[in-house]
Amino acid sequence: MQVGTLVKVVDSVVESFMLHNKNDVAKLEQELIEVVEAYNKVNNDRFIVELDIYKKGGNISAIFVTLRNATYLIQVKRYREFIIENFEDFIFMVSSELRSLLYNPEKTYEEAREAIRSYIQFYNEYFTPLELVELKKEDNKVTCIIKSSKGFTLIAEKSKD
Amino acid sequence: MFLNNLLFFCYKVRFILSEHNILCMLLDTLINAINGILETYIMYGKDDVMKLKREMMDLVDSFNEVNKDRFAVELKTFKKANSIVGIVVTVRNPLVNITFRRCKERIAEDLEGLIYKIKEELHNPNKTLESIRDAIKGHLRLYTENIAPVELKELKKDDDKVTCIVKGKDFEITIEENKI
Numbered sequence: 001m002q003v004g005t006l007v008k009v010v011d012s013v014v015e016s017f018m019l020h021n022k023n024d025v026a027k028l029e030q031e032l033i034e035v036v037e038a039y040n041k042v043n044n045d046r047f048i049v050e051l052d053i054y055k056k057g058g059n060i061s062a063i064f065v066t067l068r069n070a071t072y073l074i075q076v077k078r079y080r081e082f083i084i085e086n087f088e089d090f091i092f093m094v095s096s097e098l099r100s101l102l103y104n105p106e107k108t109y110e111e112a113r114e115a116i117r118s119y120i121q122f123y124n125e126y127f128t129p130l131e132l133v134e135l136k137k138e139d140n141k142v143t144c145i146i147k148s149s150k151g152f153t154l155i156a157e158k159s160k161d
Numbered sequence: 162m163f164l165n166n167l168l169f170f171c172y173k174v175r176f177i178l179s180e181h182n183i184l185c186m187l188l189d190t191l192i193n194a195i196n197g198i199l200e201t202y203i204m205y206g207k208d209d210v211m212k213l214k215r216e217m218m219d220l221v222d223s224f225n226e227v228n229k230d231r232f233a234v235e236l237k238t239f240k241k242a243n244s245i246v247g248i249v250v251t252v253r254n255p256l257v258n259i260t261f262r263r264c265k266e267r268i269a270e271d272l273e274g275l276i277y278k279i280k281e282e283l284h285n286p287n288k289t290l291e292s293i294r295d296a297i298k299g300h301l302r303l304y305t306e307n308i309a310p311v312e313l314k315e316l317k318k319d320d321d322k323v324t325c326i327v328k329g330k331d332f333e334i335t336i337e338e339n340k341i
Contacts, residue, residue, distance in 0.1 A: 004188035005255050071196050075258040087272040088309070095331045128273075152276055155333040 006039045006047070006067070008076060014063050014078050023060075025053055032065060035153045045069050054083050054126060084122055090130075091156060093119045097146060098158040109137055130154075179250045189231070191224045195250060195261055203263045208245060210238050221252060230254050239307055241299065268303065275304050275311070275327075276336060283323045283338035290318050297325060 010032060017028050029051050040046040050066040062083045067074040084090050094116055101112040113135050120130045129149040136143045141159040148154070198216055207213070215332070217234050225231040239247035247264035259307040269275040280294045294316050301311050314333065315326040325336045 002187055002189050003192060007188065011256055071261065072192065073260045073262070075260070076256065077258065087276075091272070091329075091332050098331075139276070150273075151280060151338065152334055152336040155335065156331060157333070158331065 001039045001042055003074075006035065007076065009035050010067065011076050012063055014076055018060070018063065018078050018080070025051075028063075036067065047073070047074075052126075054122075056081070056083075056122065059064050081136075084119060087127075089121050090119060091154065092154050094144055094146070094154075095158065098144055098156055101137060102142050102158050102160060109135070114141075120146065186227055189229075191220065191252070192259065194229050195252065199248060199250060199261055199263050203245075203248065203265070205247045206244070208243070210236075210245070213238075213248075217250060217297075228229070229341065230256060237307055238301055239264075241303065269300060271308070272304075272329075272334075275300060276334065279325055279327070279336050280338060283325060283336065301327065 013028070013031050013035065016022075022028070032049050032051060036047050036049040047067040047069050051070070052064040052066070053060060054062045056065075059080075061078065061081050062079045064078075065076045067076075084093060097112045097115050097119075100107045101109065113132075116135060117132060121130055123130050131147045131149075133145040133147050133153070134143070135145075141157065143155075144156045146154040146156070184217055186214050195217065198213070198220070201207075202213055214236050217236055220338070221232050221234040232254045235251040235253070236249075237249040239249075246266050247262070247268040248268070250261045252259045261312055265277075269278050278300045279297055282293050282300070285293070288296070294313070297316065301313055304311055309329060311327050311329045313325070314328040315324070317324050322339045327334045
């Protein structure tokens with residue numbers, strides 16, 4: 001079996017899962033394992049498969065399938081909406097909230113705090129535990145302090161120029 | 162006239178073959194070719210990044226010319242003291258993302274990786290503050306050159322802990338490590 005064929009099959013399986021709003025993740029995982037095993041049986045460059053499902057409020061937001069062997073890594077990604085994929089994305093989302101809190105008169109402190117909490121909750125669920133220590137709004141400055149269980153503290157700050 | 166007709170005929174045949182996926186490069190071939198180039202590059206300790214980039218682009222262009230699932234290629238090289246310690250090549254299209262990594266040592270490819278590297282430095286009991294500072298600056302330089310700008314704001318040692326503050330765009334990260 002060619003790698004191109006494997007990629008297309010994996011993509012179709014994930015696409016069909018997303019399109020038909022299926023929820024049986026165990027079945028999806030089983031299907032992907034079977035496809036990869038069938039590939040491994042007839043090829044030398046054997047792959048292992050990894051499935052990551054990101055959910056928000058019980059609904060699937062994105063599905064990532066990673067196929068990896070010793071030399072390279074193939075990722076098939078399907079999104080329904082933007083999701084935080086790493087710490088840089090997380091900081092970007094927090095900074096956007098701070099910017100909005102600083103410049104948008106309709107944005108309330110409570111709304112910003114809730115939004116930041118939801119990003120933290122998402123990050124906690126799929127990456128590493130974080131905790132909101134403080135969200136502070138002054139006249140010309142907003143500051144957010146977030147503590148990680150990995151022994152570091154993030155301070156995101158925005159001030160009016 | 163004959164030559165023109167012949168050229169036109171060749172073009173038509175090529176178009177028909179390509180349309181029916183008869184004239185195409187297999188994804189496997191592209192993967193093996195990229196892997197081969199990277200292997201040679203790392204094995205012979207070559208340093209000409211521009212040439213490597215050119216080779217990758219030529220390869221992907223020739224794949225794109227005869228295939229429908231066109232790829233874009235991205236090359237990241239991580240350098241330390243002018244020699245390459247890691248290469249990451251990503252070929253991507255809307256469907257799939259293929260990443261090749263060749264690293265001579267562990268490198269920080271994202272912010273959490275950088276924090277981990279700094280923590281490792283802070284945790285080393287045998288190092289002086291100056292050597293820790295130099296090592297951290299090295300990690301920050303690598304991150305700045307390859308990912309996003311960061312700078313060392315403060316590094317201090319108290320009786321029972323070492324603290325490092327790293328500043329990036331819109332954020333600061335304070336990393337603390339207790340002495341062993």
